[in-house]
Amino acid sequence: MALKNKVIIFLLSIFSFKSLEAKIVLPELMAKQAINNILFISQDGKFTYYQKRSGSLLFSTNYKVQEMRKGEIGTKYTLFATPARKKIVVLQNSSYHDFYSLRAKEKIYLVNYGEIALKEVGSGTSPTLLLNDSWLSYYDPYSKLLNFESTNNSALKFSIKLNNRINPYFTPQVVMSDDNTIYYTDLNESGIVGVLEYKRNTSASNIIYKAASPMEKAELCIHNDNLVLGIFGIHNGNQGSIISSSPLPLKDFTKRETLYKSEQNDLGHLVCDLDKSRIAFIKNFGSAATPSYDIADLNVTTKTIVPLSEIKTASNIINMDGILLTQEKGKYYIVKGEIDFKNIDLLKPKSPTQKPTAEEVEKELEDE
Amino acid sequence: MKLKTSHLFSLNLYCKIVILTGLTAFCGKTYSQDQDNPGIIESLERLLEVHRKQYDQNKTKVQSILNAPTDISDLKDVQLDPQFMRSLIFNSDDKYLRLIQKDECKLLSALENNLLKTTEGDVEKVFITYKNKENKIESMALAKNDFFEQIYKKKCLNNREFSTLFNEKNFQKTIEGTKFSLPKNNNECEIIHKEWLDNSYTPYLCRIQQIIKKSKSQRQVALYKEKIPAMQRTYLDNLCNNLTSPALFCENYLKSDVWNKVINGEVPRYKLSFKCKNLLDKSEVSNSDLKNCAAKLVNEPSICETRGNKNFPSDFPMQNCNTISDALNRSKLITNYHDCPGNVDNEAITNIHRIVNHFSPRNIVSNKETCAGEAQFTFARLNFDIKHEAGWPLQICFLNHVSEKEDCVPYIPGSREEEPLSEDQVIAKILYQQKGAPAKTKCRIVDSKAYSPVRSEFKFGCFIVFDAENCTTLSCNKKVIWEDKVQSDIKFMGKPTFDYFTTAFINERYSFASMINEVKGTQGRTIKNLTDLKFYLDKIPNSIIHGVGCVEDLIPEEFQRTAINQCHPMPFIVDGYVPKSTETWIVFRAAIDDLHSPRLVLWQNIFNAVSAYRELHPLNTWTLYGIKK
Numbered sequence: 001m002a003l004k005n006k007v008i009i010f011l012l013s014i015f016s017f018k019s020l021e022a023k024i025v026l027p028e029l030m031a032k033q034a035i036n037n038i039l040f041i042s043q044d045g046k047f048t049y050y051q052k053r054s055g056s057l058l059f060s061t062n063y064k065v066q067e068m069r070k071g072e073i074g075t076k077y078t079l080f081a082t083p084a085r086k087k088i089v090v091l092q093n094s095s096y097h098d099f100y101s102l103r104a105k106e107k108i109y110l111v112n113y114g115e116i117a118l119k120e121v122g123s124g125t126s127p128t129l130l131l132n133d134s135w136l137s138y139y140d141p142y143s144k145l146l147n148f149e150s151t152n153n154s155a156l157k158f159s160i161k162l163n164n165r166i167n168p169y170f171t172p173q174v175v176m177s178d179d180n181t182i183y184y185t186d187l188n189e190s191g192i193v194g195v196l197e198y199k200r201n202t203s204a205s206n207i208i209y210k211a212a213s214p215m216e217k218a219e220l221c222i223h224n225d226n227l228v229l230g231i232f233g234i235h236n237g238n239q240g241s242i243i244s245s246s247p248l249p250l251k252d253f254t255k256r257e258t259l260y261k262s263e264q265n266d267l268g269h270l271v272c273d274l275d276k277s278r279i280a281f282i283k284n285f286g287s288a289a290t291p292s293y294d295i296a297d298l299n300v301t302t303k304t305i306v307p308l309s310e311i312k313t314a315s316n317i318i319n320m321d322g323i324l325l326t327q328e329k330g331k332y333y334i335v336k337g338e339i340d341f342k343n344i345d346l347l348k349p350k351s352p353t354q355k356p357t358a359e360e361v362e363k364e365l366e367d368e
Numbered sequence: 369m370k371l372k373t374s375h376l377f378s379l380n381l382y383c384k385i386v387i388l389t390g391l392t393a394f395c396g397k398t399y400s401q402d403q404d405n406p407g408i409i410e411s412l413e414r415l416l417e418v419h420r421k422q423y424d425q426n427k428t429k430v431q432s433i434l435n436a437p438t439d440i441s442d443l444k445d446v447q448l449d450p451q452f453m454r455s456l457i458f459n460s461d462d463k464y465l466r467l468i469q470k471d472e473c474k475l476l477s478a479l480e481n482n483l484l485k486t487t488e489g490d491v492e493k494v495f496i497t498y499k500n501k502e503n504k505i506e507s508m509a510l511a512k513n514d515f516f517e518q519i520y521k522k523k524c525l526n527n528r529e530f531s532t533l534f535n536e537k538n539f540q541k542t543i544e545g546t547k548f549s550l551p552k553n554n555n556e557c558e559i560i561h562k563e564w565l566d567n568s569y570t571p572y573l574c575r576i577q578q579i580i581k582k583s584k585s586q587r588q589v590a591l592y593k594e595k596i597p598a599m600q601r602t603y604l605d606n607l608c609n610n611l612t613s614p615a616l617f618c619e620n621y622l623k624s625d626v627w628n629k630v631i632n633g634e635v636p637r638y639k640l641s642f643k644c645k646n647l648l649d650k651s652e653v654s655n656s657d658l659k660n661c662a663a664k665l666v667n668e669p670s671i672c673e674t675r676g677n678k679n680f681p682s683d684f685p686m687q688n689c690n691t692i693s694d695a696l697n698r699s700k701l702i703t704n705y706h707d708c709p710g711n712v713d714n715e716a717i718t719n720i721h722r723i724v725n726h727f728s729p730r731n732i733v734s735n736k737e738t739c740a741g742e743a744q745f746t747f748a749r750l751n752f753d754i755k756h757e758a759g760w761p762l763q764i765c766f767l768n769h770v771s772e773k774e775d776c777v778p779y780i781p782g783s784r785e786e787e788p789l790s791e792d793q794v795i796a797k798i799l800y801q802q803k804g805a806p807a808k809t810k811c812r813i814v815d816s817k818a819y820s821p822v823r824s825e826f827k828f829g830c831f832i833v834f835d836a837e838n839c840t841t842l843s844c845n846k847k848v849i850w851e852d853k854v855q856s857d858i859k860f861m862g863k864p865t866f867d868y869f870t871t872a873f874i875n876e877r878y879s880f881a882s883m884i885n886e887v888k889g890t891q892g893r894t895i896k897n898l899t900d901l902k903f904y905l906d907k908i909p910n911s912i913i914h915g916v917g918c919v920e921d922l923i924p925e926e927f928q929r930t931a932i933n934q935c936h937p938m939p940f941i942v943d944g945y946v947p948k949s950t951e952t953w954i955v956f957r958a959a960i961d962d963l964h965s966p967r968l969v970l971w972q973n974i975f976n977a978v979s980a981y982r983e984l985h986p987l988n989t990w991t992l993y994g995i996k997k
Contacts, residue, residue: 036983038932053986074871074986078934097986098865100715100937102919102927102960103840142843165837167684168710169926169960191674191684214674214685217926234925235673235687235967269928282924289949291970293924313972315921316929325932327921330979332932 024310026333029325035332039079040088043322045339047114049088051077057090059116068116069109074098078106081321083273085113086133087151102169103141110136110151121149130176137174137182146172146184160184160198160205166191173220175227177248183208183227185218193218195229197250208253215239221272222248223279223300228272229256230281233265236288241266243279243298260298260305267293269317274324274336277301282314295326295335308335416487419458423487426451429507430495436508440498440518448475449495449507455486463611467570473524474571480516480531481575526568534572536588540595542569548603550621550634557618564607574608581605599633606632626696627662627689631655638704639696640665642734643676643964646706665689672965679736679836681710682962683926695955695966698944700905701912703963705732711740713842715959716868716916719939720880721746722963723914727888727997736836737815741782741791744841747864748780748789753887756878761862762841764791766798766855776861781841783813791832798858799830799850811848821852828852868916868939869993871986881993892993898952898971902945904994913942915992917977922958922969937981942974 029035033050039057040049047061055071069092071077076096080089090109108127109118124138124147137148144164150156164170164187173185182198191214196205209229211218215237219230226245233239240263246256259279267282274280279298283305286292295308295317311328317335318325324336426449430436440446448456456479457465464483468475478484479491494515500506510518520528533542546569551557564570579585580592580601593601610617620632630640637658644653644661653661664671669689676686686692701722709718721743725732732742744762751759763776777794784790792811799805811830819826819833826849834846842863848855867879876882884890895901895913904911918935919927927936944955946968953968961967978992985991 036933040932076984078931080931095863095865097871097937098867099713099863100868100916100939100959101713102715102936102938103713142840168681169683187684215670232925235685236691237688265925267924269924290951313970313976315924315973315976318930318932318934320932327929327932327976327980329976330983 024307026309026311026326026335029332029334029339036330039077040081040320041323041339042114043337043339049077049079051075055094057092066116068111068118080127080129081113082129082133083319083322084129084133085321087111087129087136088113089127089129089136090118091127105140105142108136108138119154121154122147126171128174130174130182131179135176137176139171141168141171146174148176148182158200158203162186163188165189173218175220175222177222177227177250181249183220185220190214192216195220195253208250213239217268219268219270221270221279223272224276227253227256228259228270228279230268230270232268235265237265238263238288239265241268241283243270243281245300259300259303264288264291267315271317271319271324274319274322280308280317280324280336282317283307286312295324297336309333416458419454420487423451423455426495426507427509430509433506433508436506438510438514440496440510440515441521443498445497445499446519446522447497449497452486452495456484456491459487459489460484463608464571464574466612467565467574473527474568476516476519476524477527477530477568477571480512480527481571483571483574483578530568530572534569534576536591539576539592543573543596543600546573548600551618554618554622557621558614561607561610561614561617565611570607570611573604574611577601577604577608597633598637602631602633623666624697625662625666625690625693627665627693629697631659631662635696636702636704638702639699639964642703642706643672646676646678646680647671649678665693676965677962680706680708680734680739680962681837682708682965683923683958683960686962686965687967691968692965694946694948694953695944695968698946699955699966700910701941701943701957702726702729704729705742705963706734706739707743707963708736708739709960709962711836711840712743713840714864716866716880716939717743717747717864719868719914719941719959720750720884722941722957722959723912723995724750724884724888726912727884727890727910727995737813738782740840741780744781744864745784745787745790750880750883750887751878752789754878754883756883759866759878761864763861764794764798765859765861766802767857769802779860783811795832795848795858796830799848799855803850803855805830805850809850819849821849869985869989869991873987884995888997890995890997892995894990895992895994896990897975901942901954901971901994902952905942905944908994908996911994911996913992913994915940915942915974915978916981917974917991918980919958919977921977921980922956922973923967924973933984935980935984938977940974 031038037050038048039051047059049059051057055073055075056067057069057077059066059068071092072094074097075092075094078091088111090111092107105123105125107123108121110121111118121136122138124140127136127138129136134151135148136151137146139146144162146160146162148158162172166187170187175183180200183195184198185193185195187193193211193216194207195209195218197208198205211231215234216231216239217234221228225248227248227250228243228245230243232241242258243260244256244258246253264284266284269282271280277299279300280295282293283296284291285294292312293314294310294312295314297306297308309326314326316327322337323334323339325332326335437443464478468478482490484491491512493509494512495507495509497505497507532538549560551560576592579588583589606617606620620628626635627640629635630637640658640662641653644658647661648657672687672689672692673685702725707718707721709715712718724746748760760778762779764779765774765776768775778789779791779794780787780789781791783792792813795811796809799809800807809830811832813832815836816833819831828851831849832846833849834844846860848858867875869881870876870879881892885892895904901913904913916937916939919938920929920935922938922940939959941957942954946953946955952971954971954974955966956969957966978990982988982990
């Protein structure tokens with residue numbers, strides 16, 4: 001009897017250990033300053049862009065804090081960067097809390113990665129750094145112009161007029177595969193999304209993919225010199241999800257390779273620039289009636305899926321300088337990658353040997 | 369459909385034959401289909417012909433009796449004449465025959481209420497038999513009114529009182545006191561149907577239904593339509609049309625979609641009418657339009673995904689009709705208008721328009737020219753009602769020829785006769801004061817597609833011309849044209865910025881959340897969890913919930929967060945919840961959504977969205993509020 005009990009206890013302990021082992025617990029992103037002010041932390045933790053509620057945009061390293069821009073009270077900044085680590089785009093919205101508008105054009109600035117000198121580019125929404133940060137695109141929802149500007153020579157610019165007349169809140173997806181070729185999404189008169197190829201030398205767009213119904217959305221990204229297309233059904237329909245890829249330069253996009261297929265409508269949010277062998281996205285591990293959204297890693301060679309989270313309600317996935325983050329209930333969690341917390345700035349110049357006390361850290365937080 | 373009708377027709381006739389042969393040994397022949405006896409329909413035609421002849425002969429015979437009594441009070445064994453009865457059975461609608469099968473009093477009340485017909489049509493004279501002093505059966509005819517005056521003294525005494533209860537003076541009270549039960553399941557429905565068949569009121573109610581449907585007396589129809597609520601009228605329609613078929617009666621009530629509930633009058637008409645106006649491209653929709661439209665929405669649920677918001681731009685695509693139906697079934701928001709979020713830059717204004725008009729509904733003109741102006745007007749009035757003119761930023765600027773400087777005056781977009789600040793009146797005043805236009809100048813707001821300077825109607829006068837399809841407050845190529853000339857010095861300026869929830873205590877009174885309480889007498893409190901949300905919506909009848917959250921969390925399938933602390937604040941309204949599978953789905957309208965196409969979202973999306981925005985809010989406010997009046 002005693003032996004039997006011991007066996008049961010042993011088996012139970014194995015199962016419970018296994019179940020504990022299986023549970024993915026995401027570490028919370030912590031920093032020595034309030035996370036809700038942080039706009040960008042470099043992976044090595046050596047510098048941080050953050051903002052104050054007074055409207056200032058600041059840059060801090062271990063030894064220095066510099067004000068990059070002083071805006072009006074309540075101004076909100078948003079920063080975007082890519083693995084190329086050459087440029088950072090800064091969006092400035094000075095009416096963030098008193099003018100709620102998805103289409104509000106925000107001021108767009110460029111700054112060199114890890115530097116502080118801002119250069120104003122224009123105004124619009126959804127800025128995207130393209131082709132190793134050599135180009136910037138941004139969108140004007142009112143004129144429906146997708147604008148492009150070289151980050152090295154502001155005289156080089158062009159724009160594409162979108163066709164969409166049906167969804168005032170549509171924002172195109174854009175990728176640039178070479179100096180001459182842009183792929184972007186647009187809606188036709190019926191609201192069906194299409195992928196178009198634009199050639200700068202001819203200023204002409206050609207459709208290379210058209211979705212089956214208006215109930216599908218398209219996402220584009222470049223992964224290892226392949227154009228990746230994600231088609232995801234929306235609104236609890238039965239369209240399902242497909243991720244496919246085709247080598248660049250494109251020859252025949254109809255012959256693209258299917259990397260992943262699901263009957264469920266996934267959220268998508270493809271992240272193609274984090275890992276050379278994997279694409280991260282948000283997958284519905286449940287069903288349409290009881291959805292369960294988590295972040296998944298798709299191995300493009302083996303076409304296998306590995307879940308990266310077990311929160312069931314994932315709604316976003318962010319690549320911040322090589323660190324994959326997700327926000328849940330107002331807090332940020334590290335999904336993948338390592339951030340060097342040792343180096344995260346202390347905001348004020350300090351001797352390298354002197355560590356801040358808990359009270360000092362608390363006071364810094366209060367100051368914010 | 370044709371086949372089905374003819375099948376039912378022959379079936380009904382067949383039933384009548386069964387009833388008739390049961391009641392009368394009319395003819396000894398059988399109804400077989402051999403060479404001598406043609407098909408059943410042809411036999412019926414002959415049968416009717418024979419019956420008609422016999423009826424006429426009987427009528428002539430009865431009316432020729434000169435010494436027939438006029439008072440039946442002393443007569444014995446008064447019955448309806450068998451030939452007359454046969455005629456009623458042959459010529460009346462089956463549904464009413466079903467009603468009178470078991471009960472003589474019901475037969476009399478059906479006859480009294482004109483539900484039964486003879487071969488001559490409406491009954492004007494009633495043919496009866498009685499036993500004379502020698503106990504011989506004799507026939508006579510009486511004028512209908514005389515017959516009922518006298519027969520109710522002999523039998524069915526209650527019928528006389530029922531008639532009084534349903535006369536023009538009393539019918540409204542009687543109907544108010546009558547229970548129109550709505551079934552929840554099939555068994556319950558069959559019981560309800562049987563109860564109506566046994567109910568002595570039914571013939572009287574069906575008479576009212578018949579008058580509403582068929583009477584030429586407009587006065588009477590109008591009276592009934594005015595005094596009987598839509599739900600009861602539809603109920604009577606359904607009952608009286610389906611007296612013979614509990615299945616058909618129940619089908620209408622056991623359908624769970626909101627569209628049929630609108631048709632039944634169980635939920636407000638606006639839940640369907642605006643969608644159908646748009647789908648059918650009609651400015652007004654009749655009840656039969658609504659029925660057709662409802663059938664379309666049930667049979668082709670994908671139609672709601674792409675249609676229903678034409679000229680009223682909003683987020684696209686919308687939801688499937690089934691999802692919208694589930695949501696509208698539980699939705700409380702009063703939506704007796706159509707708005708156009710895509711033409712309003714500040715999404716908070718659309719949300720405010722929806723909330724204010726829930727607690728304080730007004731008559732809103734819904735068309736593509738006025739829909740954006742109506743939303744702006746709602747918000748402008750809140751500011752003016754609280755004497756916060758500075759809170760309203762939209763201005764028309766012009767060159768003042770006296771001071772030779774630019775002057776600006778406030779305006780509210782759109783045209784409203786009673787509102788001196790409405791755009792058309794402000795422009796007319798500027799033209800009068802600065803350009804020498806006549807004092808009575810009126811300006812017309814015209815879509816650029818309709819404006820054509822070569823047409824005589826646009827030759828003279830003042831026109832405010834704009835592209836209705838591509839016009840928002842901040843981005844609208846609006847031109848003032850007076851006497852065929854563009855007035856280029858008149859410009860539309862201003863950006864409506866304001867706090868939705870307070871962002872600084874110093875301005876607390878002028879945030880929307882405070883203004884609506886002060887102006888409309890509402891009260892609000894924070895909603896922290898799903899239990900609280902359900903409790904608030906369940907317990908307070910007119911309550912709704914509104915909030916602001918990051919759109920990236922509210923609608924992640926459309927909006928993506930790609931940077932840390934990226935968040936587009938999106939105002940929204942929650943006005944119900946739907947338990948489905950193991951989840952609780954929240955009835956949700958983002959300010960960018962079509963008003964008549966609510967979504968179903970999960971609580972965690974709302975919680976995440978409000979939590980994320982709270983982190984960025986200057987006062988760390990939890991921006992999810994229940995609001996009631």
